[in-house]
Amino acid sequence: MLHEPASQSGPDASADYKMRIGVWMFLLYAAIYAAFVAINLLKPLWMEKTVFLGLNLAVVFGFGLIVFALIEALIYNHMCGTHEADNKGGE
Template sequence: MNTSDSPSPQRRFNTRLGLFLFLVYLTLYTGFVLINAFAADKMETIVLAGLNLAIVYGFGLIVFALVLALIYGLMCRRDPTEDVATEAADAAQGDSK
């Protein structure tokens, strides 16, 4: 168990990046939910290519989730402590998938 050990700088970077992206998405999601709850009529406004805000924002949230996930995946740094553990496990299993 190593939570009490001080985490590696890479892991700290990943955690911060994750929290930052989480807050970005949380803001957008909250905006969507609040418009629905308190200004539902706004959702009928046509905004793009003849589509209303409900569809554009809704699809947008789904696409944006994937975009953020990919950004996270590309920017995350490898945790050296984890690499050591993984290699040890691979060596023990004699299998490296």
């Protein structure tokens, strides 16, 4: 029984673009996460303060990180998809 790829794949002309965007998005997320860790390390009592609808900063910041990661993923997908579509039209 042959197990071949469902679709043929070749070199990805957008690989450099995807890598650049991915690295910048990772660095942005890492900086925001580092701020979260720094607050926990340097000013842990700040995390107890109520900031939004009765939720403390730790919960709001934590959920914010999750939502931000999802938004970044959607932006990355859109940017890479648009770049690939533009490159396909140029072939």
